[in-house]
Structures are given as structure tokens and as C-alpha cells.
Amino acid sequence: MTPVKALEQHGQAVWLDFLARGFIANGDLKKLIDVDGVKGVTSNPSIFEKAIGSSDEYDGAIGSALKGGDRPVIDLYEALAVEDIQHAADVLRPVYDQYDGNDGYVSLEVSPYLALDTKATIAEAERLWKQVDRSNLMVKVPATPEGIPAIKHLISKGISVNVTLLFAQQAYIDVAEAYLSGIEAYVAGGGNPSHIGSVASFFVSRIDSAVDKQLDDKIAKANDPTEKERLAALKGKVAIANAKLAYQHYKQLYAGPRWDKLKAAGAKPQRLLWASTGTKNKAYRDVLYVEELIGPNTVNTVPPATLDAFRDHGVPRANSLEENLDDAKQVLADLEAAGISLDEITKQLVKEGVQLFADAADKLLGAVAFKRETVLSQRIDAQTLALGTTLAKSVEASTEEWRAAGKIRRLWEGDAAVWSNTDEAKWVGWLNSAAAEKAKLADYQDFAQWVKAEGFTDAVVLGMGGSSLGPEVLAETFGEVSGFPKLHVLDSTDPAQVRATRDAVNLTSTLFIVSSKSGGTTEPNVMKAYFFAQVSAMLGADKAAAHFVAVTDPGSSLEKLAKQQGFARIFHGDPTIGGRYSVLSPFGLVPAAAAGIDVAKFLDSALAMVRSCGADVPPQQNPGVQLGLALGLAGLAGRDKVTILSSKAVADFGAWAEQLIAESTGKDGKGLIPIDGETLGEPAAYGNDRFFIDLRTEAETDAAHDAKLQALEQAGHPVVRIVLKSADQIGQEFFRFELATAVAGSVLGINPFNQPDVEAAKIKTRELIEAFEKAGSLPAETPAISTAEADLYTDDKNAATLRKAGADGDLASWLKAHFARAGAGDYVALLAYIARNPDHIDTLQHIRLAVRDRQHVATCAEFGPRFLHSTGQAYKGGPDSGVFLQITADDAHDLAVPEQKASFGVIKAAQARGDFNVLTERRRRALRVHLKGDLAAGLKMLDAAIAEAIN
Structure with a gap:
């Protein structure tokens, strides 16, 4: 016994x-x-x-x-x-x-x-x-x-x-x-x-611990020895007395x-x-x-x-419970007489007890998360953060604050107070989209088999922003799948680019995926009208509809039109998912299925990251939270130029991430400015405003690139390295970056789901197109200077500033004065309303790198109107640190839009002018150069003028 x-x-x-x-x-x-x-x-x-x-x-x-x-x-x-x-x-x-x-x-x-x-x-x-x-x-x-x-x-x-x-x-x-x-x-x-x-x-014992602490404080302050003795006599007695009376x-x-x-x-x-x-x-x-x-x-x-x-x-x-009950009552009475409230102590102990168990649960789930990731290490993309001492300490402190406040759970619950406490709760459907779409696999598989059976050789996504950039990553990353059509993406109103897409496909065997959440977006509507007319001319209007499917939110104008015209399929998006967060929804998965990508495998891979970033994974072990805190805190510390480096296998990912980060965070005068496609340079090329994210696949090795990254890290720049097990796990990165961006938005104190300044440019564009419809031409403009090769435009305030800085009748002088305005912490953005093709991309890349290396500022090279649905939000609504050079040009050959006076060229011109007007209204440092005549010659001339201006 x-x-x-x-x-x-x-x-x-x-x-x-x-x-x-x-x-x-x-x-x-x-x-x-x-x-x-x-x-x-x-x-x-x-x-x-x-x-x-x-x-x-x-x-x-x-x-x-x-x-x-x-x-x-x-x-x-x-x-x-x-x-x-x-x-x-x-x-x-x-x-x-x-x-x-x-x-x-x-x-x-x-x-x-x-x-x-x-x-x-x-x-x-x-x-x-x-x-x-x-x-x-x-x-x-x-x-x-x-x-x-x-x-x-x-x-x-x-x-x-x-x-x-x-x-x-x-x-x-x-x-x-x-x-x-x-x-x-x-x-x-x-x-x-x-x-x-x-x-x-x-x-029991927790009560004595709390009471004894207060008794010790009172004993230390008491002057009377008798009082000290009386208080000391209560130590170790209260918990037992309390239990006996209970x-x-x-x-x-x-x-x-x-x-x-x-x-x-x-x-x-x-x-x-x-x-x-x-x-x-x-x-x-x-x-x-x-x-x-x-x-x-x-x-x-x-x-x-x-x-x-x-x-x-x-x-x-x-x-023993029944012993000395009168003494137990006296102990509690003496405690009250000493000015110590047992009621207050017990209330506090309940709060602390809940928190202690929650703290233990966090440690517990963190341990399980670590062990899960260890077991699944070959199936989950790796992430390492080298942030430097100061930023690392900030992230560590913020991690603990997020843990203690349960913010990752609140984020998953859609608690708007995590952000700006406005309408964020309406826009968190993306958190569960991968799981929701997994339940619809049969629909995607049926669609894929229909596409294959119809014998389509090409599939073209007609969309903008979130509807186009995600599918573009999929097309570039997965390539052609045997037996399925080649996936193309058109997200431009530039006549040459529309024509190039038309010429790249066989219209009689092409599937067109018209993708628009609202159904009212200008670009996909005019692109659809053009290609529907083109296919109808070749096959007849009654057969053309069989080549079109729609992806749109329920009840949209696009859905009504698709039903009216008899589209082959209509897929509904989730109204609680914003466009830039929609790649793991039908807006990304319908093009994926059409291209023969294994949607089940793709979603399973994405779900591995969803689980790694789940509400049940504490911030310390949560890769999305860690990346988001690092991004947001770096931005607050002035390192707001998020430079995205992507290896060849996932090269297009940066364009998608660029939209996500810029449109989500660039508002209210705050934000992160993503820098995509800027070839990695030596540390001397960069200011102290950079934050680097490097993505590559495990199979891709580049010793020279790694050495440069190491040099950047040693120079004090934060460097995040993400290694994909293979390119087909890109779905994991979609979700990691979505969650990280939402977390960064919380740190910055903004709503990461709205885009107030995108709408401003749309309004200006509509006004200009309406003016064209009435007058047959866009309103006249007066250039600041005009030469045989180009016209230069800006508002009066910018013009006066530039003239004061030395701008005269020479293009190079204006460019020199303009680029001289870019100082430490600024960035230069080239906004080109021309066809996005390899030659033009190379030209803009050459210009931007020359500016970066000469002026040591971040650079962006964007094509319009595509960027209007992407970085355009940050350029207008984010921090006033941008120096913008908009590039427009005469269209060698315009294209008509069926049943509309405004052609593609007119629409593009209206978009460029609307964009520029908003920039100048927001007091941004903006200059527009309009190239005349042959575009190739004009770009060569501009390149030379900029080189002269910055040297």
C-alpha cells in the first residue's frame, strides 16, 4: 500500500x-x-x-x-x-x-x-x-x-x-x-x-504564486514589523483556503x-x-x-x-479538506484586509490560463508543422531569409506579436481588423480557393477532355491583370502539353500585338477564353469582339460561339453575352476573390485545363503550401507569414523596392508577383514597389532601398548568380531565397506570395484587396473614348516641345520644373532634367504603350539597366495598357518616389473594333493619356514622349537620347 x-x-x-x-x-x-x-x-x-x-x-x-x-x-x-x-x-x-x-x-x-x-x-x-x-x-x-x-x-x-x-x-x-x-x-x-x-x-498552486507576488510587494513596502509578519503569514495559505471553501x-x-x-x-x-x-x-x-x-x-x-x-x-x-475551515475563512478575510483582491487575481488567472494554453498550443502546432515539413521536404518548396541583424530582430518581434494576438488565425477568419478594418472580410475567398476548386476536379477534367476531343491547336486567353498574368505564368512554365492546344495570352489593345496574336494561331482551330471578373472591362470586351468577328468571318456566326468560353463572376455582363451568343462553356469565378488573387480559381485553372496541365496535381502541390501557411501554423513556422512580415517591415524601414529574380524555368513568375504586390500594397501614399526583370548587378548598383527575392528550381544551378546574391547579402541587403523542387510546383509560390502580400498589407496598415487608383485611370480613359465617339478624334494636345522624331508632353507644373532645371528645345535636355529628379530611394519607370515583343523588351531592358547603373536607382520596364491593371495602382497611389517616362507612338497599322468607332489604336491612346493625366493630377514626376514615324527608329533614337541624358 x-x-x-x-x-x-x-x-x-x-x-x-x-x-x-x-x-x-x-x-x-x-x-x-x-x-x-x-x-x-x-x-x-x-x-x-x-x-x-x-x-x-x-x-x-x-x-x-x-x-x-x-x-x-x-x-x-x-x-x-x-x-x-x-x-x-x-x-x-x-x-x-x-x-x-x-x-x-x-x-x-x-x-x-x-x-x-x-x-x-x-x-x-x-x-x-x-x-x-x-x-x-x-x-x-x-x-x-x-x-x-x-x-x-x-x-x-x-x-x-x-x-x-x-x-x-x-x-x-x-x-x-x-x-x-x-x-x-x-x-x-x-x-x-x-x-x-x-x-x-x-x-491551486497558480493562486499562491499570484498572491505571494503581491504579498511580497506589500511586505517590501511595509514599515511596521508586525504588518510584515502578518502579511508573510498569508503566504502559501490562500490557495488551500480557497479550495477548502469551494x-x-x-x-x-x-x-x-x-x-x-x-x-x-x-x-x-x-x-x-x-x-x-x-x-x-x-x-x-x-x-x-x-x-x-x-x-x-x-x-x-x-x-x-x-x-x-x-x-x-x-x-x-x-x-484534510475539512480541517480548520474557520482558519481558511480568516485567511481570505485577512487577504482582503491587506488590500489584495482574490476576485481580481482569479479573473486574471483565467485570462492568463487561456493564454498559457494558447501559447502551448502554438508551440505544439509549431512542432508538428516542423515535423510535417521535414517529412514532406521533397514536396514543399524551401525558403530561407537572410535579413540582416536589424530587420531580422524586427521580424522576430513582429512574429511574436502576431502569435500572441492570434493574427494568422484572425487573417484566415477574414477579420478586417487585421488590416484597415473596412471591407477586407469580403475579399478573402482566395484563402480557400485551392481546396474549393479541388472539389470541382471532375468539371475541369471534363473540360480538358472536351478541348482535346475538339482538336483545338491553340487556346488564347483574352483578359487583363489577374485574368491574364496567372495564365501567362502557366503557359510559360508548363509549355505545350502533347495532345492539347498551345496556350497564348493577349492582354493588350496595341494593334500590332493584337495582330501578332491573330497571325500566331489558326483561327479555325483556336479556343478563345474570354476572362473578366466584372465582365465590363474594356480590353477583354474589345478583344472578344474582334476575335469573335474574325472567327465568324471564317466559320460563320453560328459556329464561332463553339470556339469561345467565358470565365466571369455570376451575373456579369459577360455571362449574359456568353449566354446570348451561345458560348461553349461558362465558368463562374468566386465574387469574394479579387482578380490578382484569382490564379488558383477558375481564372487560372480553366486556361490550365485547356492547355492540358494536370489540374489535380497542380492543386495538390498548391495545397501543400496552403497547409504550410494555414491558420493552424504559428507565425514562426509559417513561410507566408515570415515572408510577409519581412516584406512589410522592410518597406517601413525604407527597403520598399522588392526586387524579384526568377530563374529561367520560372522566369515569368515575377510579372504575376509584380501585379500582386504593387496593386495590393501601393495606395494611401504607402506601398512596396516590385522590380521585375531587372538583371542582377553588383552591390554598387543598388541603393539602400532594396529587398531581394530570388526564385529558382532545385535543378538550376548558377554559381555566378549565387555569388552575386552572396555579395548582396554581405553588403547588408535582405535576401530571400526560394527553391522550388520543380517548376511544376509553381502553384505553391502563388499561394505563398498571396498570403505574404496580405500579411505585408497588415504591417503597412492598408487594405490589400482594393485598387482605388486603377479606377481613376479607367474613368479618364472612358471620358476620352466618349469624346472620340462624339467628335471623331481625341481632344487636341499641345506638346511642350516638338521635333521631327518626337513630341514631348507633360503638365504645366512639371514643365516649369524641368525648364528651370535646363530643359530647352532639345529632347535630350528634357530627359536629362527629368532623370536628374530621381534621387536616393526613388525609382524610374518606363511605361511603353507599344507592342510587347522580344525586340521591344530588349530595348526597354537596355535603357533601364543603363539608368540603374548610372543613377543607382531601381527601374521598372512596363508595357501598357497591361501594367494599368498591375503596377499602375502603386505608381499613382503608392509612395511619391517614382520618376515616370511614358512612351507612346504612332501605330503603323491600326485595327478596327467591330461595331465601335474607336479602334484599338484609339483605345490604347486614350488609355495612355488617361493614365498620364492621373499621374500628373497626383503630382507625380511624369514625362511623355510620343515617337513619330517608324517605331524601331524612334526607339533607337530614344535610347540614344537617354544615354546622352544620363551620362
Whole structure:
């Protein structure tokens, strides 16, 4: 008969506050049951965190669980926890049977994140009860104000409950009332309550720790030796006194007519369970909270160290709970007289208890996330951050702030307060789009088979911004798939580019994917009108519609038109997903399926990153959060030029990321300016405003490139390296960057889902087109200077500034004065409203690199009108650090738009002028050069003029 086992002779059951897989499997739990009479087991996040995170005991189980397929971190943890709980319950089942359901329980806690949410607590408790499927389970629910109604509901449904985080006597009375009311409801519904077990876990040592701290403060300030002695006498006494008086409430509550009626129906009393019974103050006897709290119909749950100590030298004392009750009352009275409020302390301890369990849950889930990523290392793209000491410390501090505030969970819940507290909650459908579209695989596979069966040789996406840039990445990254059409993307109103797309395909065997969320966007509408007329001319209007599908939001004007004209298919987007976040929705997946990309494999890969960035993955282990915090904090520190470097296999990704970052963050005078396509240079080429992100595939090695990155890092520039296992895992990067951008938006304090300044340019464009429709020409303009080769335009304020800086009748002088305005922390953007083709890309690249290397500023090379739906937002609404050179030109050959006066050339010109007007209205440093005559010659001339201007 050990001292532990002897406690049962005094009516007290001993439960163990510990659980681990090996502890059960090795027979140690069974031994404690047999030798010491242990009759139950409690668990909490802290216990599981120590078991899972501090050893390799669970590594094999995690690896085995993931062999059957990836799963979210919380699901992975629950699978482990439920299995442990089931095994422990099975070991304790003989105890449960022997004592007719009074003992033999194992407790599993609902998520501490739900402690302030009644409905969510109920839902999770019911789910866990069903999942564990053991009658000797108790679901642990905290005694928060929100938890108490959940307790009543669960008891009324016949679910056994361990009520945790009880500190105050009144809270215990409220819990007992919830239990009694729940039993009454269950009985009233015809249930037999004999199988329902419940304990009220009343915490002990934490009270003394909190009280003793305040007593020590008062002792230190007291001058009277008698007062010091009186205060000191209270140390180590309050928790036991509080527990003894709570036990008196228990005796009163479970006596009398109300209880007698329930007892006759088969109900068991909800026993008081003494929790937190390991002493935290080494000055106290290590078995203090066991020896002083012995009494009939109670439970003491002890950690292993306290169990061992009591077995070794504990003294079981019959009914010590009933000893010196008057003294207990006096202790609490003296505490109040000393000016210490036990009520305030217990309220604070509940808050702290919830937070402590949440902290432990974060550590636990972080440990599981790490082990999951280790097992899946060959399936998840790697990310490393080299941020430098100062930025790294900022990210570390912000990581902890996000963790403590539960911000990643709030972000996933769509809590607008994470951002600007406006309409953000309406725009977070992208978080779940990959999973939602996975459920529609049959539709995509059916569509892909139809495309293949129809024998289409080409597929052309007609869209802008989010509707075009994602599909373009897919087309460039995956290439042609045998048996499927080649995927093209047209996102321009430039007549030469429209004509080039027409000439690149066989119209009679081409599928056109008209992609527009709103259905009212100018560019896809005129592109659709043009190509529909072209196909109709060759096949007849009745057959042309079979070559068109629409991707649009429900109820849009495009949907109505598609139905009217008999399009082959209509796919609906999710109205809660903005265009730039839509690549993992039908706007990206319909073109992917048409091109023969394995949508199932693509989504599975993307979902691996979704799970890595999930609400259940704490910020420290969450790659999207880490990247987003680094981006946002770097931006606040002045490193707001996010320079994206992409290897050949994923070269087009930067154009998509450019839109995402610029349009999401560039507003309210704030923002990050993405720099895509700027060839990597030596450290001397860069100012202190850079943040580098390098993406490459694992198979691609480039020693010279890596050496340059290393040099940048050593020079103090933040460098993020992302290594894709293969190019076909690009879906992971879509989601990583989406989440990172949303997090960066939170850091910057803006709404990352709106684009107020994009609309401003659209309004100007519409006004100009309407003027053309009425007058037959665009409104006249007066150039600042005019030469045989070019006209130069700007507003009066810019013109005056440039003339003062030396601009005269020579183009180079204007360019010199203009580029001289770019200083440290600024960027130069070339905005060319010309066809986007290899020759023009090379020309702009040559110019931008010359500007960068000469002036040491970031540079952008953009093609209009494409960039209007991308970086145009940041250029107009972001920080006033841009120096803009817009490039327009005469169109050698225009194209008419069917049933519209304005041609493609006119529309492009209106877009350029509308864009420029908004830039100048926003007081941006902007200059427009309009090239005359042969475009190639004009670009050569401009290149030479800029070279002269910057040298």
C-alpha cells in the first residue's frame, strides 16, 4: 500500500496529469494503475507539446500518417492526440468498468483558441467526442464566461466534461449550476444520466504564486514589523483556503431535493478535481497541495514528479479538506484586509490560463508543422531569409506579436481588423480557393477532355491583370502539353500585338477564353469582339460561339453575352476573390485545363503550401507569414523596392508577383514597389532601398548568380531565397506570395484587396473614348516641345520644373532634367504603350539597366495598357518616389473594333493619356514622349537620347 494508493481509502481518486505515446505503449500507465491506484489521466496542449515537440517519439507516427497523403497541421496533431487518448482510454477501461463510470477517464481539451467562442467550443467538443469514440473520455472545456453555456449544452447532450481553469469559488458555483442544469435537460429529454461523468478542475498552486507576488510587494513596502509578519503569514495559505471553501460549496450543491431527484434518476455528482497541484515555490513542501486537499468524492490530478514525491514521503491525512475551515475563512478575510483582491487575481488567472494554453498550443502546432515539413521536404518548396541583424530582430518581434494576438488565425477568419478594418472580410475567398476548386476536379477534367476531343491547336486567353498574368505564368512554365492546344495570352489593345496574336494561331482551330471578373472591362470586351468577328468571318456566326468560353463572376455582363451568343462553356469565378488573387480559381485553372496541365496535381502541390501557411501554423513556422512580415517591415524601414529574380524555368513568375504586390500594397501614399526583370548587378548598383527575392528550381544551378546574391547579402541587403523542387510546383509560390502580400498589407496598415487608383485611370480613359465617339478624334494636345522624331508632353507644373532645371528645345535636355529628379530611394519607370515583343523588351531592358547603373536607382520596364491593371495602382497611389517616362507612338497599322468607332489604336491612346493625366493630377514626376514615324527608329533614337541624358 503506497501513500498514493492509500488516498482511495479517504475517498479521493488520483489522476495523472501527463500523457505520452511511449508511456502508454511501454506499460508505464498500466503499472501506475496497478501499483498506485491511478484512476485517470488528464492532458492539455502543454503536455502534448512536451511529448511531441521535445522528442522523436512521434516522428514515425507522423511519417506514417503522411504516407496516406498530406493533411493540415491541426488534423495531423489531432490524429496523434486522438490515437493517444484512445489508447489511454483503453488501458483505463477496466478502471472505468470497476468503478461504474465514476473513474477511469481520460481528458482531451478543446482548442484553447476557442475559449471565448461558445458555438465553436460546442462544435469542437462534439466532434472530438465522436472522433475519440470512447465512453470514458472527458472533453475539457475552460470555465470562461463563454465556456459555461457550452458546458451546460454538452452535458445536456450526454457528453462527459472536464471543466478546466477554475480559480474562483463563484465560478465553481456557476459551473456546478451549468452541470446540474445540463443533467436536468438530459433527463427531461428522456436520457439516463448514469453514463455522464464530470469534474470541475479547481486550480491551486497558480493562486499562491499570484498572491505571494503581491504579498511580497506589500511586505517590501511595509514599515511596521508586525504588518510584515502578518502579511508573510498569508503566504502559501490562500490557495488551500480557497479550495477548502469551494469544497464546502460542493457539499451544499450536491445535497437537498434538487440533487436527490437527479441522483434518483442515475446522475453522478460533478466532483471537484484539484489541478495545478505541483508546488511552484521551492520553499513549500513539494506535496503540500496533495496532503492538504484530501477529502471524499474528490480527485487530485498530479504531475509525475508530484506523484513520485507523494509516493516517497507523502502523508495521507483523512479529510484534510475539512480541517480548520474557520482558519481558511480568516485567511481570505485577512487577504482582503491587506488590500489584495482574490476576485481580481482569479479573473486574471483565467485570462492568463487561456493564454498559457494558447501559447502551448502554438508551440505544439509549431512542432508538428516542423515535423510535417521535414517529412514532406521533397514536396514543399524551401525558403530561407537572410535579413540582416536589424530587420531580422524586427521580424522576430513582429512574429511574436502576431502569435500572441492570434493574427494568422484572425487573417484566415477574414477579420478586417487585421488590416484597415473596412471591407477586407469580403475579399478573402482566395484563402480557400485551392481546396474549393479541388472539389470541382471532375468539371475541369471534363473540360480538358472536351478541348482535346475538339482538336483545338491553340487556346488564347483574352483578359487583363489577374485574368491574364496567372495564365501567362502557366503557359510559360508548363509549355505545350502533347495532345492539347498551345496556350497564348493577349492582354493588350496595341494593334500590332493584337495582330501578332491573330497571325500566331489558326483561327479555325483556336479556343478563345474570354476572362473578366466584372465582365465590363474594356480590353477583354474589345478583344472578344474582334476575335469573335474574325472567327465568324471564317466559320460563320453560328459556329464561332463553339470556339469561345467565358470565365466571369455570376451575373456579369459577360455571362449574359456568353449566354446570348451561345458560348461553349461558362465558368463562374468566386465574387469574394479579387482578380490578382484569382490564379488558383477558375481564372487560372480553366486556361490550365485547356492547355492540358494536370489540374489535380497542380492543386495538390498548391495545397501543400496552403497547409504550410494555414491558420493552424504559428507565425514562426509559417513561410507566408515570415515572408510577409519581412516584406512589410522592410518597406517601413525604407527597403520598399522588392526586387524579384526568377530563374529561367520560372522566369515569368515575377510579372504575376509584380501585379500582386504593387496593386495590393501601393495606395494611401504607402506601398512596396516590385522590380521585375531587372538583371542582377553588383552591390554598387543598388541603393539602400532594396529587398531581394530570388526564385529558382532545385535543378538550376548558377554559381555566378549565387555569388552575386552572396555579395548582396554581405553588403547588408535582405535576401530571400526560394527553391522550388520543380517548376511544376509553381502553384505553391502563388499561394505563398498571396498570403505574404496580405500579411505585408497588415504591417503597412492598408487594405490589400482594393485598387482605388486603377479606377481613376479607367474613368479618364472612358471620358476620352466618349469624346472620340462624339467628335471623331481625341481632344487636341499641345506638346511642350516638338521635333521631327518626337513630341514631348507633360503638365504645366512639371514643365516649369524641368525648364528651370535646363530643359530647352532639345529632347535630350528634357530627359536629362527629368532623370536628374530621381534621387536616393526613388525609382524610374518606363511605361511603353507599344507592342510587347522580344525586340521591344530588349530595348526597354537596355535603357533601364543603363539608368540603374548610372543613377543607382531601381527601374521598372512596363508595357501598357497591361501594367494599368498591375503596377499602375502603386505608381499613382503608392509612395511619391517614382520618376515616370511614358512612351507612346504612332501605330503603323491600326485595327478596327467591330461595331465601335474607336479602334484599338484609339483605345490604347486614350488609355495612355488617361493614365498620364492621373499621374500628373497626383503630382507625380511624369514625362511623355510620343515617337513619330517608324517605331524601331524612334526607339533607337530614344535610347540614344537617354544615354546622352544620363551620362
